[in-house]
Amino acid sequence: MSRVPFYLVPLFFALPLLSPGARGETFIPEAPAGAAEEPAAEAEPAESPVTCYWRPLIPEPGFRPAAGDVYRITVDGDDRENLTFSYARLRPHGGEARIAIQTRRTPDNRILVDGENPGLFSAETGQFTLAVFVPSGWPIFLVEEIDHPYADPVILSNIERLP
Numbered sequence: 001m002s003r004v005p006f007y008l009v010p011l012f013f014a015l016p017l018l019s020p021g022a023r024g025e026t027f028i029p030e031a032p033a034g035a036a037e038e039p040a041a042e043a044e045p046a047e048s049p050v051t052c053y054w055r056p057l058i059p060e061p062g063f064r065p066a067a068g069d070v071y072r073i074t075v076d077g078d079d080r081e082n083l084t085f086s087y088a089r090l091r092p093h094g095g096e097a098r099i100a101i102q103t104r105r106t107p108d109n110r111i112l113v114d115g116e117n118p119g120l121f122s123a124e125t126g127q128f129t130l131a132v133f134v135p136s137g138w139p140i141f142l143v144e145e146i147d148h149p150y151a152d153p154v155i156l157s158n159i160e161r162l163p
Contacts, residue, residue, distance in 0.1 A: 049082060049131035052099055053116035059152040061109055065102060071121070071142050071157035075130070078163055085130040087121060087142070087157070096145035097121040097156050099130075101138050111153055113143060138162050 070093045077083040085099075099114040112134070120128075121142065132140075142157035 047129060049129040050085070050117060050120065051131045052112075052114035054101075054112035055115040056149065057100070057111040057113050057146065057153060058108055058150055059111065063109055063152050065111075065139060065141065065153075065155050065159055067158045068142070068155040071097060073140075073142060073157045073160055075140055075160045075162065080133070080136065080162060081131045083130045083132065083163065084127060086125075086127040088125045089121070089123075093156065097142045098145050099140065100143040100153060100155075101132065101134055101140050101162070104135070104138050111143070113146070113153070118145075132162065134162065136162055 070089065070091055072088045072090055074086045075083055076086075096118060097120075099117070099120075101112045103110045103112065120126075138161070139159050140162055141155055141159045144154040144156055146153060
């Protein structure tokens, strides 16, 4: 019996896998000699909104937030997934500032502190797009970075309400 079919059958199935297109390679024709290359247009990176990874902080039951005097913040916009958050540092501060939101109409006096964005407030002034997925009307402010989940927060800014 001839061995030709034993060699041709595997080759028949392997040919499509060996083609440049199957390996992800594409044929790019060369530009004709003397053709000027156009510089590639650099795409500006789209500014993605800052999102927070909330860590709960449960202060004493009688804790009521009082405005701080280190930062001045403003929160503008109608869509909580696309808010404009602006800040200005009013006086020097050596610690790390974090975004915080106090929950309302919940069983405890919980404050949610961002644990995801260190160094967000390192400049004297700044503005960025903020996306928060919490109800409208909850107070938002800046607090000093804190490690203990049951401590009273040190509030560093004025207190705004989420639109």
